Amino acid sequence: MKPKHLLLKAFCKTMLELSEKSSLEEIQKLSFWKQGEKVAQISIAGPGNMNLVLRVKTDQRSVILKQSKPFVKKFPQIPAPIDRIQVEYQFYQILNQSQTMREFVPLILGFDPENHLLLTEDLGVGKDFTEIYSGKKKLRLEEVGQLVRFLNTLHELSVTDFPDNLPMRRLNHEHIFNFPFREENGFDLDTIQPGLQALSMKIKQDEVLKEKVAELGERYLSSGKTLLHGDFYPGSWLQVDSAIKIIDPEFGFLGDREFDLGVFLAHMDLGLQGEEILSRIVDQYAHPLDHHLLNQCRGVEILRRLIGIAQLPLQLNLEQKEELLKFAKHLILN
Ligand SMILES: Nc1ncnc2c1ncn2[C@@H]1O[C@H](COP(=O)(O)OP(=O)(O)OP(=O)(O)O)[C@@H](O)[C@H]1O
Ligand SMILES: [Mg+2]
Structure with missing residues (x-):
């Protein structure tokens, strides 16, 4: 041997x-x-x-x-x-x-x-939509319509046989629900923006908030009934010619539809896309929603993108980030 x-x-x-x-x-x-x-x-x-x-x-x-x-x-x-x-x-x-x-x-x-x-x-050499974080690009309502149509149709598919994708979910779970909220996580947020570390402490020391985030994390790891993209944010949307294509579903799983929609809304918040776009998305979304769960998913995605490791090319000043952190906390707690 x-x-x-x-x-x-x-x-x-x-x-x-x-x-x-x-x-x-x-x-x-x-x-x-x-x-x-x-x-x-x-x-x-x-x-x-x-x-x-x-x-x-x-x-x-x-x-x-x-x-x-x-x-x-x-x-x-x-x-x-x-x-x-x-x-x-x-x-x-x-x-x-x-x-x-x-x-x-x-x-x-x-x-x-x-x-x-x-x-x-090959869908062609396209651009993703991460430019929305620069403050210079706003989604057109027609584009919002296409994105919601994708989610509407995806979430109505009847799928029972799909990998649980737990190893990927556990990886994501760490970076959405754990790491950003640990006081001693070794990630100095002042290297991203001076003053951000101190702002993050208000979140990291809020035990009530952390309890809710942990509960939501457990729910993320449990199984649901709807096929989700699992990473429905502007980096997964590709602009080719006049159409939007959706790629990179490696975090897909059967879960709660509020997760995909909450992530979508959170990135509209982070890209300062405005009320009209936000209400369009919710209005055009066709399936019944647990609005409390939706708010929580949206809130935790905002938090982890501001104080976690998966940073975005945001052009926000510290006051804007503080505002968003407070808003996200409100979404999770109320
Ligand atoms: N089918 C495709 N047609 C055209 N371009 C594509 C296609 N798939 C991927 N790309 C291009 O390659 C890039 C990387 O692809 P993809 O996002 O799937 O990789 P990844 O390694 O999973 O990325 P991430 O680190 O964000 O998870 C995309 O941003 C896009 O520009
Ligand atoms: Mg990927």
Whole structure:
């Protein structure tokens, strides 16, 4: 019998590790290509941290190749659940079967579970919507309509068989419900903006608030009935031509619909999108809502984006952040 480390090495060898430096020959060897199709060029598809996402041009088409690693691509010291690509595959597979949803997401072109590789349609070089945080971009009402239509249709799908995605949810749980609220979490918020650390202490020392956040965290980890995108924020929305496409469903799971909608609203708050847009979203949302739960989901997302590790390119001064922190606290407690 081989020593353990050799066995492990043999096992690891079976997974093809791709990178942005992979050669055309290496990509050509994948099982995805049609007879005679020649891989001509590879490049990074766009901004992203978690996974390797490549745009591959062949002599016939342009496609997107995504590989999940057992760690966060940008921070290899942080472990991450490798099966997240399977979740993304199943999510797209379900949506590809629905006539309405198919228009919103890329088509699946291939899946190689052994190598944790997903091949999808290239939606084109688009821009995400993170510009809304700059204070210079406001969503158009027509765009808001498209985004709500996506959620309305997603949340009415009848799905019973979907991965619980618990490893990814646990990772998210830590960064939404735990880390931002720990006094000694080692993250000096003054490096983000001087004075933010002191502001965060008012949240971190509020035991009543933290109790509510912990309860909500438990609910996030329990199972629900609605298929959720799980990360429905402007970084997952891609503007291509005149349409909005929705990508990156690796945090998808069956849960409470208020979670997706609450995250959506929170980012409208963080991007100072204004009352008209906020009320449009709630008015156009078609499914019954637990408004208390919705407020709590919205509140906790605002908090974790202001004082947690997953910071956004916000252009807010300290007073604006203080205002938002108070508002978020109010949403959670009342
Ligand atoms: N199907 C696609 N068509 C066109 N561009 C795409 C497609 N999929 C991804 N991209 C581009 O690649 C970028 C990274 O993709 P994606 O968000 O899926 O990666 P990720 O590593 O999961 O990102 P994150 O770290 O935000 O979780 C996107 O922001 C987008 O610009
Ligand atoms: Mg992602």
